[in-house]
Amino acid sequence: MTDTLIAPTAADAPSTGAARLARRMERGAAFLGADVAIMAGAMSWVSERHLVAAMSNAGGFGVIACGAMTPELLDAEIAGTKALTTRAFGVNLITMHPQLTDLIAVCARHGVGHVVLAGGLPPKGSLEAIKASGAKVICFAPTLALAKKLIRSGVDALVIEGMEAGGHIGPVSTSVLAQEMLPEIADQVPVFVAGGIGRGEAIAGYLDMGAAGVQLGTRFVCATESIAHANFKKAFIRASARDAVASVQIDPRLPVIPVRALKNAGSELFTAKQREVAQSLDEGAVAMAEAQLQIEHYWAGALRRAVIDGDVEHGSVMAGQSVGMVTKEEPVADIIAALMTEAAEALDRRTR
Numbered sequence: 407m408t409d410t411l412i413a414p415t416a417a418d419a420p421s422t423g424a425a426r427l428a429r430r431m432e433r434g435a436a437f438l439g440a441d442v443a444i445m446a447g448a449m450s451w452v453s454e455r456h457l458v459a460a461m462s463n464a465g466g467f468g469v470i471a472c473g474a475m476t477p478e479l480l481d482a483e484i485a486g487t488k489a490l491t492t493r494a495f496g497v498n499l500i501t502m503h504p505q506l507t508d509l510i511a512v513c514a515r516h517g518v519g520h521v522v523l524a525g526g527l528p529p530k531g532s533l534e535a536i537k538a539s540g541a542k543v544i545c546f547a548p549t550l551a552l553a554k555k556l557i558r559s560g561v562d563a564l565v566i567e568g569m570e571a572g573g574h575i576g577p578v579s580t581s582v583l584a585q586e587m588l589p590e591i592a593d594q595v596p597v598f599v600a601g602g603i604g605r606g607e608a609i610a611g612y613l614d615m616g617a618a619g620v621q622l623g624t625r626f627v628c629a630t631e632s633i634a635h636a637n638f639k640k641a642f643i644r645a646s647a648r649d650a651v652a653s654v655q656i657d658p659r660l661p662v663i664p665v666r667a668l669k670n671a672g673s674e675l676f677t678a679k680q681r682e683v684a685q686s687l688d689e690g691a692v693a694m695a696e697a698q699l700q701i702e703h704y705w706a707g708a709l710r711r712a713v714i715d716g717d718v719e720h721g722s723v724m725a726g727q728s729v730g731m732v733t734k735e736e737p738v739a740d741i742i743a744a745l746m747t748e749a750a751e752a753l754d755r756r757t758r
């Protein structure tokens with residue numbers, strides 16, 4: 407009888423790193439309807455049907471980037487994704503899209519289970535409209551106060567994203583947001599941590615801090631299934647962390663949300679665009695909201711130029727600081743497997 411106290415038995419198995427990881431991901435995975443609590447954050451032009459379906463088919467959670475798509479295009483993209491996977495996936499909508507209500511209706515018609523609202527606080531009625539369709543709403547929480555407000559408004563889950571991330575960014579790092587926010591809100595709704603995650607050890611760390619899961623973007627750009635142009639992928643594979651820099655605001659009267667991208671000649675083009683828009687503001691030719699929309703249209707066009715056309719010199723190569731950890735093109739399933747192994751090994755080491 408005393409043998410059981412010494413010899414490992416099957417009952418000891420749950421204390422392995424893999425079992426600990428599964429336990430820590432259980433809530434997030436159940437919320438997403440996925441095997442693992444890893445979301446591939448929506449990336450305009452990159453997160454279309456192929457990457458999204460590959461992500462969900464590999465056991466993670468893919469999210470379509472609606473970006474500036476019309477309702478008709480979104481309708482086709484959702485239908486195309488459904489043709490490639492029977493697993494759960496989400497749709498990311500930008501709150502300032504002029505046809506947000508119609509886009510929500512398209513998601514509802516397709517029975518999309520999760521809608522992610524990005525680019526600002528949800529406009530009046532949008533949360534209610536999404537929830538009425540039966541879908542879960544996920545929002546980005548830029549500060550603790552806004553996180554609490556969003557929870558009171560009924561969001562089902564939150565993403566906290568640090569300034570290490572690719573694309574539009576806030577001013578605070580992921581590690582600070584996680585320390586400040588997870589202890590206060592992680593027991594109320596599932597919280598997914600994003601920004602600067604390149605390896606599984608970081609995933610294990612954020613799960614230990616109370617995160618329900620994580621969201622990665624940069625790490626999935628060079629997936630074999632990603633339709634990003636070969637030049638775009640090459641630029642990622644060559645780049646190091648310090649090449650991924652935040653855009654600079656040149657005119658204090660025109661607040662622009664910084665965008666993190668690989669530095670190239672396109673950075674100068676953005677400076678010129680800001681001057682042009684600031685001048686239109688001065689001349690009274692456009693109002694502030696319109697000026698900011700013009701800046702967002704500029705980014706959508708510049709990103710398309712790099713992702714689809716492969717012009718990585720003049721287009722915008724949006725990338726996070728984790729880009730240095732992207733070293734080759736590989737299938738989504740291999741990326742997830744590597745992240746899970748690293749996370750499990752990290753949790754395994756916790757016992758020693």
Ligand SMILES: Cc1cc2nc3c(=O)[nH]c(=O)nc-3n(C[C@H](O)[C@H](O)[C@H](O)COP(=O)(O)O)c2cc1C
Pocket residue numbers: 446447448449450452471473498524525567570571572573574600601602603621622623624625723724725726727728
């Ligand atoms: C090329 C690119 C495009 C992106 N486009 C969007 C977008 O359209 N909507 C959005 O909410 N986030 C967008 N993001 C942010 C990602 O969804 C994700 O939150 C971010 O990449 C996570 O940080 P990481 O890059 O450090 O992994 C984009 C990121 C990249 C790299």
